[in-house]
Amino acid sequence: MRLLDKVAIVTGAASGIGRAIAVGFAKEGAHVSIGDINLEGAESVADEIEMLGRRAIVVKTNVAEASDVKRLIDITIAEFEEINIIVNNAAMVGEPPLTCQEISEDTWDQVLAVNLKGVLLCSQYAVKEMIRLSRGGKIINISSISGEVYIGIAPNYHVSKAGIIMLTKAMAIEFAKYNINVNAIGPGLIESPATKPLLDIPECREFAKNAIPLHRVGQPEDVVGPALFLASKDSDFVTGQTIFVDGGFLYSHPTVPTNYYP
Template sequence: MTLHNRIALVTGCTQGIGQAIALKLAREGADIVINALRDDDRAEATREQIRALGRRCASAIGDVSQPAVIRSALERAVDELGPVDILVNNAGIERRAALLDVTEEDYDRVMAVNLKGPLFLCQTFARLCRRAQRTGAIINISSVHEELPFPNFTPYCTSKGGLKMLMRNLAIELAPLGITVNNIAPGAIETPINARLLSNPRLMAPLLARIPLNRLGEPGDVAGVAAFLAADGARYITGTTIVVDGGLLWSYDEQ
């Protein structure tokens, strides 16, 4: 178990990529603090799956865009399980709208969840590591859209571009504490956020034609990379983005 005796906080982890990461880290030996917006049936099901793997599980329930709420919830989880070694900033949202139709409310919400939340969670995590005199790993789930334009999703792309620079800045600032900071940039992954795409063959066909591996990714494809970045084998990797997209980014042709 490569993550034995480690504790990981994974945000937005009751479905899709976040849940796959939480379960993968648990399989590798980590105890898990789950974060979800609400303590609902999905949160309980995720806790049950983690405990079925023989791992301890605590909860830090709340909106990641509200730093004081999450900070308090995380402190309670630390009291229950112990110091957190791994932070996975996975929670994220998108809003579809052409630029001429984007509302201030949509922009503020996307930026708050996708960028403000990770920044202040990184701050809280780093303070906890310093207090416990422990090193750590921060893994942000970004997107190929930290590099790739995505018309009609300008706030989302802006937030992911910002997450890339946040990662690069913090990799330098937190290196003296022994904390690595990296991004994972998934491409098209089979998750609930892509339900509209998955159910529409007319949209799927041109996308698959642009992916050299000719398939959508699975949440487990991302989870495996997260487990690698969280483990000792990646302790000399920091300040970088690992792209998990089947080759989409480097062969994409805007048509």
């Protein structure tokens, strides 16, 4: 097992990609602390992890609130005595309207607070413990292809995910001397509660499939492998990177009609 008895915090693990990573880590031997605002979903993931014979706790956490984050870290330390890995996955898209002309200041602030400041806060508090214990650590931030290219989701969402790519580099340099690796994953279109409204429209699903060279929509499990790599010692010399997991979408602008991939 690649993460035997490691302690991992996964935020936003009640559903989607976070859930898949939490369960995937447990299958490789990790104990998991789940920080989420959705307690019901988080509890069911914790149950699933305990069925695998690993320990799991749930802490109700809004990652945009420093007091919540501090509590998540304190309870995790009280329960498991250390933190080896933190996956900053919690994120939101925000309320429409979602154009630069119409977006409200509140929506802008809210999405940036959860998606970007949340990554900073969780990392700040987790790193304190990692440094105190002097055993290094792994920070994995979930960005997105929307941090690299504009695909019309919402300006604040794109900006938050682009910010994560740079924050990952900043933290990677700063934390290197503590032997803490900081990397990001940039998922493409992944089947999850967040993308369900889009993928429920048959035309959208078909269009998306055709625009993705591997010709399918990703599953949350597709993100688990890269996350495991970044959480394990296999990636000990990797830091500051963003790994895109997108079926080839990002670097495959359709130069021939999108329905043609040989």
